[in-house]
Amino acid sequence: MKRRHFTLIEMLVVVAVIAILIGILIPTIGTVMQKVKQSQTKAVINSLRLAIKQYESTYGILPFTGTNADKSILYEPGTTPNPVYEELLSTLEGNDTSLNPRGIKFLDLSDADYDDAWDEELNVVLDLDYNSSIDSALIYGAGTKNTEIIIWSAGPDGDHNADDGHADNEDNVNSWDK
DSSP states (O other), X not given: OOOOOOOHHHHHHHHHHHHHHHHHHHHHHHHHHHHHHHHHHHHHHHHHHHHHHHHHHHHSSOOOOHHHHTTTBOOOTTOSSOHHHHHHHHHXXXXXXXXXXXXXXXXXXXXXXXXXXXXXBOEXXXXXXXXXXXXXXXXXXXXXXXXXXXXXXXXXXXXXOSSSOOSOOTTOEESSOO
């Protein structure tokens, strides 16, 4: 019996087909990974929003401190880590008994951090005057929102679009889009 071997041309065709398939697959993997990170961030946002709503239901007010009561925002650009955000997480975890006197654990930080998938802190704005409206200036021009809690991530580019005139950045992950 004569054994048939692959020719050089057949091998090159197989290698070329594999290279084309890999070339098609690599961008798809990047897109899928981006969607996974956005989904992870959305889950963290929803979890944090639920903890804030549970706090409000328990105490009858939104969690806040005197330092942010006047400006109704829990985000200080350029401050890492943001002490007000850390205080919010500590309050919701039950560690800060000045704002959570019963020490109720609304969040469990032992098995999760409450940063976005790009390891940046989330931005939180609370409607501390309780008029069910958050001004667009507090959320980088994304339009006034009729809600009490706004939470968002600037996304992978870290750009809120505060200075470029865009109403919203398509890679931002936020609590007001379903």
